Amino acid sequence: MTTHEQGQAKRSGADWLLFVVGFVLFSALGFWGTPALLYAEKPQPFQFSHKVHMEQVSEGCKSCHSFREDGSFTGIPSTDKCKECHSDSPQGNTPQEKTFVEEYLNKGKPVDWQVYSKQPACVFFSHAAHAENAGLECKKCHGDHGDSEKLRTYQQNRLTGYSRDIWGWSILGMGDPPKRMKMDNCADCHRANGVRDACFVCHK
Amino acid sequence: MNWDRRAFVKFAVGAVVGLHASPLVPKLMDDSAIWTQNWNWVPNPEDGALAFANTVNPATGTGVKVCVIAGRLKGERLIRVEGNPEHPTSKGGVVPADASALQNLYYDDFRVKTPLILDQRTGMHVEASWEQALDLVAGKLAELHKAGQAHTVAALGTEAKTLDGELLSRFMAAYGSPNTSFNVSAADTLAMAGWAMTGDENLGFDLLGANYVISFGTPLLEGFGSPVAVRKAFAAWRKDFKRTGTLVQVEPRASVTASQADQWLACKPGTEGAVALGLCQVLIQEGLYDRSIAGAALGFEDGDKGMGFKTLLAKNYSPGQVAQISGVPVETLITVAKAFAKEPKAVAVCGPGNGGEPGRLLDFMAVLALNALKGNLGKPGGLVARQPLGLKPLGEATAYRGDKPRLDGLGTAKRPLGASDHLSLAKGALAGAPYKVNLALVAGGNPAYASPQAGVVRDFLKSVPFVVAITPYLDESSSMAQVVLPCGTFLESWGDSLTPYGGAVSEYGLHKPLIKAYDMVKSQGDVILALAAKLGGAVAQALPFAGAEAALKARTAGLGELAKLAKKSYVVQEKPAYGNLSFKTPSGKLEFFSMNLHNLAVKLTGEGGMGKVLKAMGVTAEGSAALMPHYEPPAALARAGHGRLVLAAVSSLRTPRGDQPITPYMIKVLDGDTLANNDQLVVEMNPQTAHDLHLYEGDLVKVTSTAGSTEARVHLFAGAAPGMVFMPVGLGHYASQNAYTYRRGGNYNQVAEATADPLSGLPTWGLTPVAVSKA
Numbered sequence: 001m002t003t004h005e006q007g008q009a010k011r012s013g014a015d016w017l018l019f020v021v022g023f024v025l026f027s028a029l030g031f032w033g034t035p036a037l038l039y040a041e042k043p044q045p046f047q048f049s050h051k052v053h054m055e056q057v058s059e060g061c062k063s064c065h066s067f068r069e070d071g072s073f074t075g076i077p078s079t080d081k082c083k084e085c086h087s088d089s090p091q092g093n094t095p096q097e098k099t100f101v102e103e104y105l106n107k108g109k110p111v112d113w114q115v116y117s118k119q120p121a122c123v124f125f126s127h128a129a130h131a132e133n134a135g136l137e138c139k140k141c142h143g144d145h146g147d148s149e150k151l152r153t154y155q156q157n158r159l160t161g162y163s164r165d166i167w168g169w170s171i172l173g174m175g176d177p178p179k180r181m182k183m184d185n186c187a188d189c190h191r192a193n194g195v196r197d198a199c200f201v202c203h204k
Numbered sequence: 205m206n207w208d209r210r211a212f213v214k215f216a217v218g219a220v221v222g223l224h225a226s227p228l229v230p231k232l233m234d235d236s237a238i239w240t241q242n243w244n245w246v247p248n249p250e251d252g253a254l255a256f257a258n259t260v261n262p263a264t265g266t267g268v269k270v271c272v273i274a275g276r277l278k279g280e281r282l283i284r285v286e287g288n289p290e291h292p293t294s295k296g297g298v299v300p301a302d303a304s305a306l307q308n309l310y311y312d313d314f315r316v317k318t319p320l321i322l323d324q325r326t327g328m329h330v331e332a333s334w335e336q337a338l339d340l341v342a343g344k345l346a347e348l349h350k351a352g353q354a355h356t357v358a359a360l361g362t363e364a365k366t367l368d369g370e371l372l373s374r375f376m377a378a379y380g381s382p383n384t385s386f387n388v389s390a391a392d393t394l395a396m397a398g399w400a401m402t403g404d405e406n407l408g409f410d411l412l413g414a415n416y417v418i419s420f421g422t423p424l425l426e427g428f429g430s431p432v433a434v435r436k437a438f439a440a441w442r443k444d445f446k447r448t449g450t451l452v453q454v455e456p457r458a459s460v461t462a463s464q465a466d467q468w469l470a471c472k473p474g475t476e477g478a479v480a481l482g483l484c485q486v487l488i489q490e491g492l493y494d495r496s497i498a499g500a501a502l503g504f505e506d507g508d509k510g511m512g513f514k515t516l517l518a519k520n521y522s523p524g525q526v527a528q529i530s531g532v533p534v535e536t537l538i539t540v541a542k543a544f545a546k547e548p549k550a551v552a553v554c555g556p557g558n559g560g561e562p563g564r565l566l567d568f569m570a571v572l573a574l575n576a577l578k579g580n581l582g583k584p585g586g587l588v589a590r591q592p593l594g595l596k597p598l599g600e601a602t603a604y605r606g607d608k609p610r611l612d613g614l615g616t617a618k619r620p621l622g623a624s625d626h627l628s629l630a631k632g633a634l635a636g637a638p639y640k641v642n643l644a645l646v647a648g649g650n651p652a653y654a655s656p657q658a659g660v661v662r663d664f665l666k667s668v669p670f671v672v673a674i675t676p677y678l679d680e681s682s683s684m685a686q687v688v689l690p691c692g693t694f695l696e697s698w699g700d701s702l703t704p705y706g707g708a709v710s711e712y713g714l715h716k717p718l719i720k721a722y723d724m725v726k727s728q729g730d731v732i733l734a735l736a737a738k739l740g741g742a743v744a745q746a747l748p749f750a751g752a753e754a755a756l757k758a759r760t761a762g763l764g765e766l767a768k769l770a771k772k773s774y775v776v777q778e779k780p781a782y783g784n785l786s787f788k789t790p791s792g793k794l795e796f797f798s799m800n801l802h803n804l805a806v807k808l809t810g811e812g813g814m815g816k817v818l819k820a821m822g823v824t825a826e827g828s829a830a831l832m833p834h835y836e837p838p839a840a841l842a843r844a845g846h847g848r849l850v851l852a853a854v855s856s857l858r859t860p861r862g863d864q865p866i867t868p869y870m871i872k873v874l875d876g877d878t879l880a881n882n883d884q885l886v887v888e889m890n891p892q893t894a895h896d897l898h899l900y901e902g903d904l905v906k907v908t909s910t911a912g913s914t915e916a917r918v919h920l921f922a923g924a925a926p927g928m929v930f931m932p933v934g935l936g937h938y939a940s941q942n943a944y945t946y947r948r949g950g951n952y953n954q955v956a957e958a959t960a961d962p963l964s965g966l967p968t969w970g971l972t973p974v975a976v977s978k979a
Contacts (some may be wrong), residue, residue, distance in 0.1 A: 015210060015211055015214050016214065018211050018214045018215040018218065019214040019215065019217060019218035020218060021215065021218065022214070022215040022216060022217065022218025022219035022220075022221075022222060023218040023219070023221050023222035023225070024218075024222060025219065025222065026218070026219040026220070026222035026223040026226070027222035027223065027225045027226040028222075028226075029222075029223070029226070030222070030223050030225070030226020030227060030228040030229075031226050031227065033228065034226065034227050034228045034231055034232075038231065038232075038235065069289070069296075070286070120238065120241060120242075121241075122241060157235060159232075159235040159236065159238070159239045160235050160238040160239050160242065161242060162238070167231070167234075171227045171231065172227050173227070173230075173231070
């Protein structure tokens, strides 16, 4: 047996352990580091309880997130919409409502909410087609947001500027709406329901 | 185990493989792709709060004047135009020209973004500063003024009574020129007819209140007054698929209005007025007319002025005679007249022609007479007088004080009535008698394309040594200008609009800058005022405003605070002013024999020479009939026949009439019956007429008149009257800066020939004798 052969025999098993260590260490780093590197936490202007509001209104989500007569969706309600119930002095005694009334309502300033479900500008999405015509519940894509007592942490992708909710909270990109709202989720649902999934259906 | 090179390599390979097994790489790749979509030059609208701002689209001459829109602001860019549901007459509706208004606003190649000065050596426009451009124009004006040639400056505006029109008129009068012309419209004719018979120039049709409407050749559903308001009224007559209102259309072509109407009276071309007189006669012979006002009117019975209207009708317009003239059967005339008399809320409507022409004054008078006999004056669903808006004048009245005659002949014995118009001005200037024009100021419009007999106006502008255009667009007129001054569209400038044609309630629309699309764009009023300030002297004194906003503030002082008005953007009277009309005629009564017209003629020549004056005005009827509603066969028809067809226009809400350029969207929604193969004009002909000329569907033909010619494809249409050829309006632009409209079809205004309307003297271009031959 030559010296070289002796060396080979002596080191083979233990050396491969180093490969495994490198693999495990760096894949763990990737799993942990990717979200830490990519996402920044952004505060909401003030806290908001959907639950409290849902108890006060009669038509559920549509009471505030309504459709216009022409079928277009109003999205985040304007401060004018809030004024339909709120007056220029707070109704409750939470500091959040005080901030809202003083900083936004009385100044007629729109609230600069961080929107969890905001899609890129190149996506055309009709709420009327989904919620009215197809009869999908808001929950299907937005989860139990409407029952939440407070707004959860908003994370923004540093590179794209969009909410983490779009890719989904699983860094592997697993799951279906409401856990994830990427294009493949839209396409899967369209295919499953026999709706066209051609590019121009959403990208006009 | 040794930490040597081999061990390190194994660890490093493990690390790399491990990293790739993590989501880092695929996630970064996905995000990088999305990141590229957000590079700052990618045209995404900026993020921002949503807001809605009210404004009114004045779109002069396009028939979308009062459509109220809400422009949704997103950042500094308008992204959509919608109807304003709170506006009392348009109620949230829009027409294609409103919905696609942003296309021209953001069409960079077509917009004038900075002042431009023509480089004489290269023949190209070069960018200049406002200071340079204004100095050049003011310098030329001052030079001509100094040389005693101020009267050789002509201004071609759009609408006389708007803020921009008033500023232009004051500017020209103070500067010292009588030559200011504007677009003419049916509003001018209706004002004259109202003045002649009732003494009131502000008459309107209460369409919303009516449930029986007879429209005499007007494009009621294709651009009449405020098209949205008229369509809303029409929708109310058809609510829930129940017919609560009846529409009768009198017209030679199965137009959109005719096909939507309950009854279509297919008359011969130009005989709509005769049909109205025929209906008048049926009302009288059946005893179905209003005796209290019409029966007591001046000139109803025979009297000292001669034969009365009643006798005139019996003599010349019996149903049989009218059937002969118009081709509408006697029984139909009688049935329609009886139904019209029976309905409590019925109105007869006259208005613009399909080509946007102002209509024939005598026809309008016949329609007013029909309404008067029906007894609907001042009644709900009838003919009403609008209350004045209460706008303040911009200062002391300023009129031209010099002694030079006007180039358009207005105010002379040949043309005592009427309004100034571009064509007459251009004809006068081209004839050079008594003088030629040295400087032309085109303010706001595009007369080289949109004026009747556009070729004449284009030749006129070509002949003028110095042309200045104040315009938002690089169109046919501005491309001929030595200096182009950029002004904003209604979305980026101050301005106003008045009651649309035939409106039952007075309306005032105000538009303000919602955004600044281009840095150097100003309001048209600001440009005129800046020129006035540069000139100084009497001109600056007549226009002592810091800007268009200040001028609007003075003008609307009676309507409340400008800021509030600008936010709301309109003032509309709540409901029509019902109640008996107070006749402001010399007799104080309704007048079938118009004393106003009589006095005007007498003033010009004395009682003896009146016949001569009326002949010069194109009236062939003699005696008292000449000053009463009667039928004069259109001059164009006399030259038709003998192989010549009669050309008439086809109007549509997809093809604008007048100055407003057609938008890319409007072009896109045109079908093959208007624009074949995307770029060829289509003319409609009756199959029998085509057969006689050996023409088939799709044949390429040349349509030629004395004014000009164009090529078109033939479309056979049984709804077209025999002996006629129908051509769409609003196409055939030839300014190459607008790639969407360039050479798409031919221009109706290029082929249509304008003749002076009897009595009113206004140019009318609804009917033109043409030769149609295979191209």
